[in-house]
Amino acid sequence: MDEVYITSRNRKANVANRHYFKVDIFNVILDMQIQEFGDRFGEISTKLLSNISALSPRDSFSMFDKENLMNLSKMYPIDCTHMERELLEGELDIYYDIIRHDEKFVSLTDLSRLMVETGKHLSYRYVYRLLKLALVLPVATATIERCFSAMKLVKSELQNRMGDGFLNDCLIGAIEKGLLNVKDEVVMKRFQKMEDRRGQLN
Numbered sequence: 638m639d640e641v642y643i644t645s646r647n648r649k650a651n652v653a654n655r656h657y658f659k660v661d662i663f664n665v666i667l668d669m670q671i672q673e674f675g676d677r678f679g680e681i682s683t684k685l686l687s688n689i690s691a692l693s694p695r696d697s698f699s700m701f702d703k704e705n706l707m708n709l710s711k712m713y714p715i716d717c718t719h720m721e722r723e724l725l726e727g728e729l730d731i732y733y734d735i736i737r738h739d740e741k742f743v744s745l746t747d748l749s750r751l752m753v754e755t756g757k758h759l760s761y762r763y764v765y766r767l768l769k770l771a772l773v774l775p776v777a778t779a780t781i782e783r784c785f786s787a788m789k790l791v792k793s794e795l796q797n798r799m800g801d802g803f804l805n806d807c808l809i810g811a812i813e814k815g816l817l818n819v820k821d822e823v824v825m826k827r828f829q830k831m832e833d834r835r836g837q838l839n
Contacts, residue, residue: 685712689771694748698737703729709767716770717763725763732761787811 638655652660678686688709691702703726710717710725717725741751749768752758758765791807792799799807810817829837 684708685774688712689774692748692768692771694736698733701733701737703733706767709770710763713770716766721763725767728761728764732764784808784812 638658639653642652642654642657688705690700691705691709693700706729707722707726710722736757741747749758749765749772752761752765752768787808788804791811792804
């Protein structure tokens with residue numbers, strides 16, 4: 638790696654191999670990935686992920702941050718009113734002191750399951766509500782993204798005049814492919830029986 642870098646035209650460059658691969662290749666690709674990450678996740682999404690990570694029980698709740706969890710509750714005022722936030726603030730202190738010493742709680746999904754099994758979801762109602770919110774958000778967001786991706790495929794420039802009813806029917810077929818186990822032969826037979834046609838569908 639300390640030897641002089643040789644270009645594709647067999648010319649010696651003024652830099653070593655280490656410098657070329659670290660600065661010209663690795664750093665450039667890293668910058669591109671950071672830029673793409675910044676484009677994909679806006680400021681609000683990044684804050685949301687940061688706030689959710691404060692619930693993680695990994696390494697004895699090392700990422701626990703009461704302020705981040707309170708900010709998470711403020712991001713969803715319909716699910717957590719001002720009065721409930723005050724109760725949540727008191728719950729968080731007790732919850733952290735009691736649960737961080739319990740080695741059973743390792744991951745976020747185990748945390749919710751074990752809270753129900755041990756009855757702690759009743760003692761820490763508002764913390765449990767935050768936990769449910771943190772577990773539901775990624776699934777709900779992915780479902781919406783999947784619907785919009787399907788909509789882009791179904792409603793293209795060639796099919797931009799379809800009505801809402803027909804669009805809904807097409808989207809259900811495109812999004813829920815696993816639930817619609819209809820074979821092509823069945824559709825063709827039904828279409829053929831609707832009226833007499835000149836040709837036979839194969």
